[in-house]
Amino acid sequence: MVAQGWCSSYIKHTRFLFELKENDDLCRQALTSGSFYLFHNLSPLVQKSGSTYHAPAISCSDLLKTLSQYGKDKSTLEESVLLGCSDSCTAEFALDLGKLEQSSLEKELSAEFRDLSKAIVKTDGKNISLLSRAQALLRWHENNQYCSKSGKPTQKNVSGSKRVCSSNGMVYYPQMSPVVITLVSNGNRCLLANQESFPPGMYTALAGFCEIGETLEETVRREVAEEVGLEVDSLRYYGSQHWPFPMSSLMIACQATVKDDKLDINKAELKDARWFSLEEVIEALQVQIMPPKMADGTRPVWVPPRFAIAHYLIQEWVQIQKTRLEEKINI
């Protein structure tokens, strides 16, 4: 039985979504009463309110009215992917209208399609995870329209939780690549690195993709050795985050310690890596994103902003250092 009407608990929501994913007819029905987050060639539709962006949820009836202006009908709704549901169990979908003319759509919807990597800085937390998930799912469908074995088209189920090859029945599920992000500390300093591709002045924890067959612990040890030539001594899991750029990754964040502190930087991977004191890290956390150049032409060091798990990993390290210092004073 699908959960009906008002439901508030996490379990009810989860079961409701499970049924929508499994049952095409139910999901088709949910499309006709759902709400929609719209994209245009993977750029989300956002509305500006003050200095922040908000992603509007468009009702099915409003969407159908808009689509009718372009000669489209409710069959277009089936190109959507299921994202989740509201507190009142209204199914939420994402739909990419990239085939329609962007500027006229923006006018019609009184909102703009913005590149997610730029819009994310000004978007509120709940909308960030929703849009990240939506973009990753839409991108995965766009990139997996053919079976890699038969070369024949794959078909999306209604919710978009999988695609099936029309000729050999192979099932494809949306993928994300596991990536470890590790804040290495040698006691009272932590290691932050900068890559050629980063915005100027941005330093962050060491990151690297997991290789096939590796455990997370092995990836952390390998990446730290590969990038800065250090042996990890101890390791602790901190938390995780879905990261949509450039493709979909699951960022797994860890705190690690090393005994040695002599860096041997792999210049093919990193532009720079440095040990930072507690005071330097506190200062970097306070610098705005993309700060202007200083008088000497360089930029102050800054760290990833609040939408990136790296920010919280670095903040946690600061908190631990402060607690240690307080404990020392109290002894």
Ligand SMILES: NC(=O)C1=CN([C@@H]2O[C@H](COP(=O)(O)OP(=O)(O)OC[C@H]3O[C@@H](n4cnc5c(N)ncnc54)[C@H](OP(=O)(O)O)[C@@H]3O)[C@@H](O)[C@H]2O)C=CC1
């Ligand atoms: N959310 C956050 O707080 C942060 C997120 N990140 C993210 O972490 C990710 C990984 O960091 P990075 O230092 O670049 O990783 P790596 O150190 O693993 O280096 C990237 C290289 O690994 C190769 N690679 C191996 N597997 C993959 C795969 N599945 N997808 C893409 N490339 C792969 C590619 O090499 P080749 O080009 O030779 O194929 C790529 O250039 C980045 O996507 C970055 O955006 C990073 C820091 C903070």
Ligand SMILES: [Mg+2]
């Ligand atoms: Mg790396």
